[in-house]
Amino acid sequence: KRVAILISGGGSNMVRLVEEMQAGRIDGAPVLVLSNRPQAAGLQRAAALNVPTQALDHKSFPDRAAFDAALHDALTAAQPDIVCLAGFMRILTPEFTAKWEGKMLNIHPSLLPLFRGLHTHRQALEAGVTVHGCTVHGVTAALDDGPIHGQAVVPVHPNDTEADLAARVLVEEHKLYPAVLAALCAGRTPHIAQSGAFPEA
Ligand code: GRF
Numbered sequence: 359k360r361v362a363i364l365i366s367g368g369g370s371n372m373v374r375l376v377e378e379m380q381a382g383r384i385d386g387a388p389v390l391v392l393s394n395r396p397q398a399a400g401l402q403r404a405a406a407l408n409v410p411t412q413a414l415d416h417k418s419f420p421d422r423a424a425f426d427a428a429l430h431d432a433l434t435a436a437q438p439d440i441v442c443l444a445g446f447m448r449i450l451t452p453e454f455t456a457k458w459e460g461k462m463l464n465i466h467p468s469l470l471p472l473f474r475g476l477h478t479h480r481q482a483l484e485a486g487v488t489v490h491g492c493t494v495h496g497v498t499a500a501l502d503d504g505p506i507h508g509q510a511v512v513p514v515h516p517n518d519t520e521a522d523l524a525a526r527v528l529v530e531e532h533k534l535y536p537a538v539l540a541a542l543c544a545g546r547t548p549h550i551a552q553s554g555a556f557p558e559a
Pocket residue numbers: 365366367368369370371372400444445446465466467524528531
């Protein structure tokens with residue numbers, strides 16, 4: 359399967375997906391890493407892994423629809439079978455998501471449907487939950503909605519800071535996203551439940 363990955367920052371999830379494909383543990387080929395931020399460190403990391411990269415600076419477009427149209431054209435040129443949003447910090451228009459529905463995945467750092475949107479770890483701490491985690495889901499017009507393909511759960515410790523929680527969740531993201539993509543590339547519909555970092559019972 360041809361896999362395109364969209365990033366906005368460090369791209370740690372992208373790196374894991376690319377590494378697993380290049381190691382042959384995911385039956386996929388990374389055909390493009392695209393960022394809406396030209397300065398995203400993930401672009402250099404993708405280039406170092408010999409993956410074609412593209413920057414599409416959202417600030418050089420008059421509005422969201424214009425950016426999404428250029429993004430659609432860039433993706434169409436790469437002809438991906440699957441598009442992975444990985445730390446991609448743009449809200450996509452319904453017109454765009456409709457064109458890629460069924461082919462587009464996202465990883466969100468919460469146990470959806472809890473804590474949609476931004477600052478999910480702060481939301482979790484403020485809610486006082488004792489478990490938290492991340493979700494890989496199909497992208498639909500509604501934000502952080504869509505069919506759930508996999509989730510990973512971690513404990514929340516009483517004195518956790520936002521950074522502590524983010525780091526614990528990120529470790530699980532780096533395992534969950536490759537597992538979901540591997541299943542999809544193998545033609546399976548994933549339904550993955552993963553747990554990490556629980557104290558011994
Ligand atoms: C992280 O906060 C992660 O939880 C979320 O996107 C952010 C950046 O991830 N998925 P990455 O390192 O750019 O993949």
